[in-house]
Amino acid sequence: QVQLKESGPGLVQPSQTLSLTCTVSGLSLTSNSVSWIRQPPGKGLEWMGVIWSNGGTDYNSAIKSRLSISRDTSKSQVFLKMNSLQTEDTAMYFCARSHYYVMDAWGQGASVTVSS
């Protein structure tokens, strides 16, 4: 069955770069798109960006200057990198299989705290 799993450091220092990995199974990244979504503690969801099945990307304009999404299809992995982290970037970060806005399989989430 389709599975996604996020991994990465739980703690990042302010101004540093966040690197997260989404490892997928049961699906091919060359025929499926993957979105990243984040959720600050006790708050709502924010769509961050998507990597399409053809390798193209789209980003939320609010964070586009800091964000990069890439992939390694041979390893079934999607990567998120976001620089210049601040405390307001503290959140649970999810990856999800996406058919545009229809996200039918989600990872468990990776908790990221930005603190010195």
Place this chain on the structure above:
Amino acid sequence: DIQMTQSPASLSASLGETVSIECLASEGISNDLAWYQQKSGKSPQLLIYAASSLQDGVPSRFSGSGSGTQYSLKISGMQPEDEGDYFCLQGSKFPLTFGSGTKLEIK
């Protein structure tokens, strides 16, 4: 960006009660709307897409409707397992934008 105004922010319902959650888009979104349920400490799960299409495996007591800028999610007969947070998501234009969420509890 398209703004999604979701209401109510919180809702308390008795078992068996029918509840509705609304999302109002700042412009027409042509039924490109999905509803997600998120239980405490879990990742969101897809309930409805294309405004009214039920995702496989989702109980038929969930239904979606709407058009243009106004959309709603209805739960016909509240069950204990329906407690959680509900979010709408518009997919008409990038960036995709979520509603602010509705916390649904058992009365």
